[in-house]
Protein backbone atom coordinates (compact mmCIF):
# COMPACT_ATOMS: atom_id res chain seq x y z
CA UNK A 1 0.00 0.00 0.00
CA UNK A 2 1.33 3.41 -0.96
CA UNK A 3 0.42 6.00 1.69
CA UNK A 4 -1.06 9.08 0.01
CA UNK A 5 0.40 12.01 1.96
CA UNK A 6 -1.37 14.55 -0.21
CA UNK A 7 -4.77 13.09 0.63
CA UNK A 8 -4.03 12.87 4.37
CA UNK A 9 -2.65 16.43 4.35
CA UNK A 10 -5.81 17.67 2.61
CA UNK A 11 -7.89 15.96 5.30
CA UNK A 12 -5.85 17.60 8.10
CA UNK A 13 -6.10 21.00 6.43
CA UNK A 14 -9.88 20.64 6.10
CA UNK A 15 -10.10 19.68 9.81
CA UNK A 16 -8.02 22.74 10.74
CA UNK A 17 -10.20 25.00 8.56
CA UNK A 18 -13.37 23.74 10.31
CA UNK A 19 -11.81 24.18 13.75
CA UNK A 20 -10.57 27.67 12.86
CA UNK A 21 -14.15 28.57 11.90
CA UNK A 22 -15.38 27.47 15.34
CA UNK A 23 -12.50 29.32 16.99
CA UNK A 24 -13.45 32.53 15.16
CA UNK A 25 -17.14 32.07 16.03
CA UNK A 26 -16.26 31.69 19.73
CA UNK A 27 -13.43 34.19 20.04
CA UNK A 28 -14.21 36.78 17.38
CA UNK A 29 -10.65 36.56 16.08
CA UNK A 30 -8.64 34.07 14.06
CA UNK A 31 -5.36 32.39 15.10
CA UNK A 32 -2.31 34.34 13.90
CA UNK A 33 1.02 32.99 12.64
CA UNK A 34 4.05 35.29 12.41
CA UNK A 35 6.60 34.30 9.78
CA UNK A 36 10.12 35.71 9.89
CA UNK A 37 12.29 35.38 6.79
CA UNK A 38 15.84 36.69 6.74
CA UNK A 39 17.77 37.18 3.49
CA UNK A 40 17.14 36.15 -0.10
CA UNK A 41 17.52 32.37 -0.18
CA UNK A 42 15.11 31.35 -3.00
CA UNK A 43 14.11 28.01 -1.43
CA UNK A 44 13.29 29.71 1.89
CA UNK A 45 11.18 32.30 0.04
CA UNK A 46 9.20 29.51 -1.63
CA UNK A 47 8.71 27.67 1.69
CA UNK A 48 7.50 30.79 3.48
CA UNK A 49 5.13 31.85 0.70
CA UNK A 50 3.66 28.31 0.64
CA UNK A 51 3.12 28.51 4.40
CA UNK A 52 1.43 31.93 4.11
CA UNK A 53 -0.83 30.64 1.32
CA UNK A 54 -1.77 27.57 3.38
CA UNK A 55 -2.62 29.84 6.33
CA UNK A 56 -4.94 31.92 4.15
CA UNK A 57 -6.74 28.81 2.93
CA UNK A 58 -7.22 27.63 6.53
CA UNK A 59 -8.49 31.02 7.74
CA UNK A 60 -5.34 31.66 9.81
CA UNK A 61 -3.97 35.22 9.80
CA UNK A 62 -0.35 35.55 8.78
CA UNK A 63 1.87 38.38 9.86
CA UNK A 64 4.99 38.41 7.71
CA UNK A 65 8.34 40.02 8.53
CA UNK A 66 10.95 39.99 5.74
CA UNK A 67 14.38 41.13 6.93
CA UNK A 68 17.51 41.93 4.93
CA UNK A 69 20.58 39.72 5.06
CA UNK A 70 22.40 42.49 6.97
CA UNK A 71 20.04 42.37 9.97
CA UNK A 72 21.94 42.14 13.26
CA UNK A 73 21.46 39.47 15.89
CA UNK A 74 20.15 42.15 18.25
CA UNK A 75 17.55 43.40 15.73
CA UNK A 76 16.34 39.86 15.05
CA UNK A 77 16.21 39.18 18.73
CA UNK A 78 14.22 42.39 19.25
CA UNK A 79 11.67 41.28 16.65
CA UNK A 80 11.22 37.86 18.29
CA UNK A 81 10.74 39.57 21.64
CA UNK A 82 8.06 41.89 20.13
CA UNK A 83 6.26 38.91 18.62
CA UNK A 84 6.44 37.07 21.96
CA UNK A 85 4.57 39.88 23.66
CA UNK A 86 2.12 40.59 20.80
CA UNK A 87 -1.22 39.13 21.85
CA UNK A 88 -2.35 38.90 18.21
CA UNK A 89 0.45 36.45 17.46
CA UNK A 90 -0.21 32.82 18.43
CA UNK A 91 2.67 31.16 16.59
CA UNK A 92 6.16 32.27 15.58
CA UNK A 93 8.02 30.66 12.72
CA UNK A 94 11.58 31.79 11.99
CA UNK A 95 12.51 30.22 8.65
CA UNK A 96 15.77 28.28 8.83
CA UNK A 97 18.55 28.27 7.83
CA UNK A 98 19.46 31.83 8.80
CA UNK A 99 22.21 33.54 6.78
CA UNK A 100 25.81 33.01 7.96
CA UNK A 101 26.75 35.16 10.90
CA UNK A 102 23.41 34.81 12.71
CA UNK A 103 23.15 32.40 15.63
CA UNK A 104 20.16 30.11 14.97
CA UNK A 105 20.23 28.46 18.38
CA UNK A 106 20.14 31.84 20.12
CA UNK A 107 17.12 32.93 18.04
CA UNK A 108 15.26 29.67 18.70
CA UNK A 109 15.97 29.99 22.43
CA UNK A 110 14.23 33.37 22.46
CA UNK A 111 10.92 32.11 21.08
CA UNK A 112 8.18 31.84 23.72
CA UNK A 113 7.56 28.05 24.04
CA UNK A 114 3.79 28.75 24.00
CA UNK A 115 4.24 30.16 20.46
CA UNK A 116 6.88 27.65 19.31
CA UNK A 117 4.87 26.14 16.43
CA UNK A 118 8.01 24.53 14.95
CA UNK A 119 8.64 22.77 18.28
CA UNK A 120 12.34 23.64 18.20
CA UNK A 121 12.91 25.23 21.61
CA UNK A 122 14.61 23.24 24.37
CA UNK A 123 11.41 23.57 26.41
CA UNK A 124 9.31 21.95 23.65
CA UNK A 125 11.92 19.21 23.16
CA UNK A 126 12.06 18.58 26.92
CA UNK A 127 8.29 18.34 27.25
CA UNK A 128 8.18 15.91 24.33
CA UNK A 129 11.00 13.82 25.81
CA UNK A 130 9.08 13.63 29.07
CA UNK A 131 5.86 12.68 27.26
CA UNK A 132 4.11 15.87 28.39
CA UNK A 133 1.91 18.17 26.26
CA UNK A 134 3.74 20.82 24.26
CA UNK A 135 4.57 21.93 20.74
CA UNK A 136 5.92 19.12 18.54
CA UNK A 137 7.98 19.60 15.33
CA UNK A 138 5.65 19.46 12.34
CA UNK A 139 7.36 16.78 10.22
CA UNK A 140 7.51 13.99 12.84
CA UNK A 141 3.99 14.92 13.96
CA UNK A 142 2.93 14.45 10.33
CA UNK A 143 4.62 11.04 10.25
CA UNK A 144 2.58 9.92 13.28
CA UNK A 145 -0.62 10.98 11.54
CA UNK A 146 0.37 9.07 8.38
CA UNK A 147 1.00 5.92 10.45
CA UNK A 148 -2.38 6.35 12.10
CA UNK A 149 -4.20 6.90 8.81
CA UNK A 150 -2.49 3.85 7.28
CA UNK A 151 -3.73 1.74 10.21
CA UNK A 152 -0.21 0.91 11.41
CA UNK A 153 -0.15 -0.41 14.99
CA UNK A 154 2.57 1.57 16.78
CA UNK A 155 2.16 0.25 20.31
CA UNK A 156 4.57 -2.64 20.84
CA UNK A 157 6.10 -2.30 17.35
CA UNK A 158 9.86 -2.34 16.78
CA UNK A 159 10.59 1.07 15.23
CA UNK A 160 13.85 2.26 13.71
CA UNK A 161 14.54 5.95 13.06
CA UNK A 162 17.52 6.68 10.82
CA UNK A 163 18.70 10.22 11.66
CA UNK A 164 19.00 12.08 14.97
CA UNK A 165 18.45 15.74 14.08
CA UNK A 166 16.62 18.11 16.41
CA UNK A 167 14.13 18.82 13.61
CA UNK A 168 13.22 15.24 12.66
CA UNK A 169 15.07 12.23 14.10
CA UNK A 170 15.03 12.99 17.82
CA UNK A 171 11.41 14.20 18.08
CA UNK A 172 10.38 11.28 15.85
CA UNK A 173 11.97 8.83 18.27
CA UNK A 174 10.28 10.53 21.25
CA UNK A 175 6.86 10.43 19.58
CA UNK A 176 7.26 6.73 18.81
CA UNK A 177 8.40 5.96 22.38
CA UNK A 178 5.48 7.98 23.73
CA UNK A 179 3.19 5.86 21.53
CA UNK A 180 4.75 2.72 23.14
CA UNK A 181 6.96 1.54 20.26
CA UNK A 182 10.37 0.03 21.03
CA UNK A 183 12.68 2.50 19.30
CA UNK A 184 16.21 2.30 17.91
CA UNK A 185 17.83 5.53 16.67
CA UNK A 186 20.52 5.20 13.98
CA UNK A 187 23.00 7.80 12.73
CA UNK A 188 26.22 8.16 10.78
CA UNK A 189 28.21 6.08 13.30
CA UNK A 190 25.76 3.19 13.45
CA UNK A 191 27.29 -0.21 12.70
CA UNK A 192 25.36 -2.57 10.44
CA UNK A 193 22.49 -0.29 9.51
CA UNK A 194 21.15 -2.99 7.17
CA UNK A 195 20.63 -5.50 10.00
CA UNK A 196 18.99 -2.93 12.28
CA UNK A 197 16.65 -1.71 9.55
CA UNK A 198 15.85 -5.33 8.70
CA UNK A 199 14.31 -5.85 12.15
CA UNK A 200 12.00 -2.81 11.95
CA UNK A 201 8.21 -3.07 11.86
CA UNK A 202 8.25 0.72 11.36
CA UNK A 203 11.22 2.24 9.53
CA UNK A 204 11.57 6.04 9.35
CA UNK A 205 14.36 7.39 7.14
CA UNK A 206 15.43 11.00 7.82
CA UNK A 207 18.97 11.29 6.51
CA UNK A 208 19.15 13.38 3.34
CA UNK A 209 20.98 10.82 1.22
CA UNK A 210 19.26 9.61 -1.97
CA UNK A 211 18.06 5.97 -1.89
CA UNK A 212 20.50 4.99 0.86
CA UNK A 213 17.95 2.58 2.37
CA UNK A 214 18.03 -0.48 0.12
CA UNK A 215 14.91 -2.47 -0.67
CA UNK A 216 16.39 -5.70 0.73
CA UNK A 217 16.85 -4.01 4.14
CA UNK A 218 13.08 -3.75 4.53
CA UNK A 219 11.37 -6.38 6.67
CA UNK A 220 8.47 -7.91 4.72
CA UNK A 221 5.24 -6.16 5.72
CA UNK A 222 6.99 -3.21 7.43
CA UNK A 223 5.72 0.36 7.33
CA UNK A 224 8.36 2.52 5.63
CA UNK A 225 8.21 6.31 6.04
CA UNK A 226 10.61 8.31 3.90
CA UNK A 227 11.23 11.82 5.24
CA UNK A 228 14.20 12.50 2.95
CA UNK A 229 14.00 15.14 0.24
CA UNK A 230 16.94 15.00 -2.16
CA UNK A 231 17.28 16.96 -5.37
CA UNK A 232 19.05 14.73 -7.92
CA UNK A 233 19.57 14.83 -11.70
CA UNK A 234 16.55 12.52 -11.98
CA UNK A 235 14.40 14.88 -9.91
CA UNK A 236 13.18 14.73 -6.32
CA UNK A 237 13.95 11.49 -4.52
CA UNK A 238 13.75 10.18 -0.98
CA UNK A 239 16.21 8.34 1.27
CA UNK A 240 14.60 4.99 0.43
CA UNK A 241 14.97 3.04 -2.80
CA UNK A 242 11.22 3.22 -3.32
CA UNK A 243 10.65 0.67 -6.12
CA UNK A 244 12.60 -2.09 -4.39
CA UNK A 245 11.30 -1.26 -0.91
CA UNK A 246 7.68 -1.12 -2.11
CA UNK A 247 7.91 -4.79 -3.15
CA UNK A 248 8.48 -5.79 0.48
CA UNK A 249 6.81 -3.07 2.56
CA UNK A 250 3.27 -3.38 3.89
CA UNK A 251 2.89 0.39 3.61
CA UNK A 252 5.29 2.99 2.20
CA UNK A 253 5.35 6.73 1.54
CA UNK A 254 6.45 8.06 -1.86
CA UNK A 255 8.67 11.11 -2.46
CA UNK A 256 7.21 13.49 -3.44
CA UNK A 257 3.64 13.15 -2.14
CA UNK A 258 4.35 11.40 1.17
CA UNK A 259 5.66 13.18 4.24
CA UNK A 260 6.29 16.53 2.48
CA UNK A 261 2.66 17.73 2.29
CA UNK A 262 2.14 16.80 5.96
CA UNK A 263 4.66 19.32 7.26
CA UNK A 264 2.64 22.41 6.30
CA UNK A 265 -0.62 20.75 7.35
CA UNK A 266 0.83 20.14 10.81
CA UNK A 267 2.15 23.71 11.02
CA UNK A 268 -1.45 24.90 10.59
CA UNK A 269 -2.58 22.41 13.22
CA UNK A 270 0.13 23.57 15.64
CA UNK A 271 -0.83 27.23 15.10
CA UNK A 272 -4.45 26.45 15.90
CA UNK A 273 -3.42 24.39 18.97
CA UNK A 274 -1.18 27.23 20.20
CA UNK A 275 -4.05 29.71 19.79
CA UNK A 276 -6.46 27.41 21.65
CA UNK A 277 -3.98 26.77 24.48
CA UNK A 278 -3.12 30.47 24.85
CA UNK A 279 -6.80 31.47 25.00
CA UNK A 280 -7.47 28.69 27.53
CA UNK A 281 -4.63 29.82 29.77
CA UNK A 282 -5.76 33.46 29.44
CA UNK A 283 -9.37 32.62 30.37
CA UNK A 284 -10.41 34.01 33.73
CA UNK A 285 -10.90 31.45 36.50
CA UNK A 286 -14.56 30.68 37.21
Ligand code: NAP
Pocket residue numbers: 139162163164165166167168169186187188189190193206207208209227228229230259260261263
Ligand atom coordinates in the same frame (compact mmCIF):
# COMPACT_ATOMS: atom_id res chain seq x y z
P1 NAP B 1 20.24 16.50 9.16
O1 NAP B 1 20.11 17.50 10.25
O2 NAP B 1 21.30 16.64 8.13
O3 NAP B 1 20.39 15.06 9.85
C1 NAP B 1 20.67 13.92 9.11
C2 NAP B 1 20.86 12.74 10.04
O4 NAP B 1 21.20 11.61 9.23
C3 NAP B 1 22.00 12.92 11.05
O5 NAP B 1 21.57 12.50 12.34
C4 NAP B 1 23.10 12.01 10.52
O6 NAP B 1 23.87 11.39 11.52
C5 NAP B 1 22.30 10.93 9.83
N1 NAP B 1 23.12 10.27 8.80
C6 NAP B 1 23.91 10.85 7.87
N2 NAP B 1 24.51 9.90 7.12
C7 NAP B 1 24.10 8.71 7.61
C8 NAP B 1 24.37 7.37 7.27
N3 NAP B 1 25.19 7.05 6.27
N4 NAP B 1 23.77 6.39 7.97
C9 NAP B 1 22.91 6.68 8.98
N5 NAP B 1 22.61 7.94 9.35
C10 NAP B 1 23.19 8.95 8.67
O7 NAP B 1 18.87 16.38 8.33
P2 NAP B 1 17.34 16.60 8.78
O8 NAP B 1 17.07 18.05 8.94
O9 NAP B 1 16.99 15.66 9.88
O10 NAP B 1 16.62 16.13 7.44
C11 NAP B 1 16.76 14.80 6.96
C12 NAP B 1 16.12 14.71 5.60
O11 NAP B 1 14.73 14.99 5.73
C13 NAP B 1 16.64 15.71 4.56
O12 NAP B 1 16.60 15.12 3.29
C14 NAP B 1 15.62 16.84 4.63
O13 NAP B 1 15.55 17.56 3.42
C15 NAP B 1 14.38 16.06 4.87
N6 NAP B 1 13.30 16.82 5.52
C16 NAP B 1 12.09 16.71 4.98
C17 NAP B 1 11.02 17.36 5.55
C18 NAP B 1 9.68 17.19 4.96
O14 NAP B 1 8.82 18.04 5.13
N7 NAP B 1 9.44 16.09 4.26
C19 NAP B 1 11.20 18.16 6.68
C20 NAP B 1 12.48 18.23 7.24
C21 NAP B 1 13.53 17.55 6.65
P3 NAP B 1 24.87 12.22 12.51
O15 NAP B 1 23.98 12.84 13.55
O16 NAP B 1 25.78 11.17 13.06
O17 NAP B 1 25.56 13.24 11.65
